[in-house]
Amino acid sequence: MASPAADDYLKTVYAHTEWQDAPITPSVLAGKLGIAPSSVTEMVKKLAAAGLVSHVPYGAVRLTDAGTARALAIIRRHRLIETWLVREFDYGWHEVHDEAEVLEHTISDRLLEGIDARLGRPRFDPHGDAIPDAEGHVDRVPFVLLADAAEGHVGRVLRVDDRDPDLLCTLESAAIVVGAEVTATAHGVLVGGVSTELPEGASDIVWLSA
Known part of the structure; x- marks a missing residue:
């Protein structure tokens, strides 16, 4: 189907x-x-x-197993395209989701393999989501949602949900991006020693290393 x-x-x-x-x-x-x-x-x-x-x-x-395999194949397409758009065409991380939604259904397997090779076989997309390899394997590391992190928890930003472009821009302006080290506080986070109060909903779309 x-x-x-x-x-x-x-x-x-x-x-x-x-x-x-x-x-x-x-x-x-x-x-x-x-x-x-x-x-x-x-x-x-x-x-x-x-x-x-x-x-x-x-x-x-x-x-099912068959459904998982198919889901991983399309997710691989989506996340590779997002990474390609950011690296090769200077898209912002808040701009790529909708473009990838269209392109994931249209590009050939040959072009997808070429994109993967050109990018150096990336393991994660610009938002921190794992890119499945051609066999459907994905990398996993322990994580905690920022909203659930204990006060004082120090972790690296692993993933930021990409569904709200405006919120992505707000987080980027506060240097809360994939790879940044942050400390959870009572009202927000510390990033590079700077205290940042997060906008509503932000702690529900940021995942940290556990």
């Missing part, structure tokens, strides 16, 4: 549990995709019939 719509579903299910453990429900899936719940129900049935997800009525949606 190969289609951009199916790929988007599989990618969203995979990404939901990449940085936390709670499985995704059809209602949450509908919200993330911006689609009516009834439409999600129909697509999930089709994906289940194709052996890509497992689902029981009113229960969570989980990827």
Whole structure:
């Protein structure tokens, strides 16, 4: 069952549990995709019939092995394209998500391999998300969400969610970027010895090394 719509579903299910453990429900899936719940129900049935997800009525949606392999393949495309746009075309990290959403469905496997080779086989995209290799392997390191980090916790920024471009720009201006070392405080973070109070929602989109 190969289609951009199916790929988007599989990618969203995979990404939901990449940085936390709670499985995704059809209602949450509908919200993330911006689609009516009834439409999600129909697509999930089709994906289940194709052996890509497992689902029981009113229960969570989980990827099968085949669904995981397909999700990793499309995620590899998306994240390599984001990295390519930042490195080769000077896109900002807040600008690449929507471009990659379009290009991930159109470029050939040959071009994707060329991009990967030219970039030096990167392991992470500009937001810190792991780029699966051609065999679907991904790197994992222990992490903690900034909102859950204890006061005084010192960690390297591993990942920043890319769904809110304005918030990404705000964090970048405060030097809260992938690779930066920060210290969690009661009201924000310390970055390079400078205390920064975070805007609403920021601590929920930043992951630190544990």
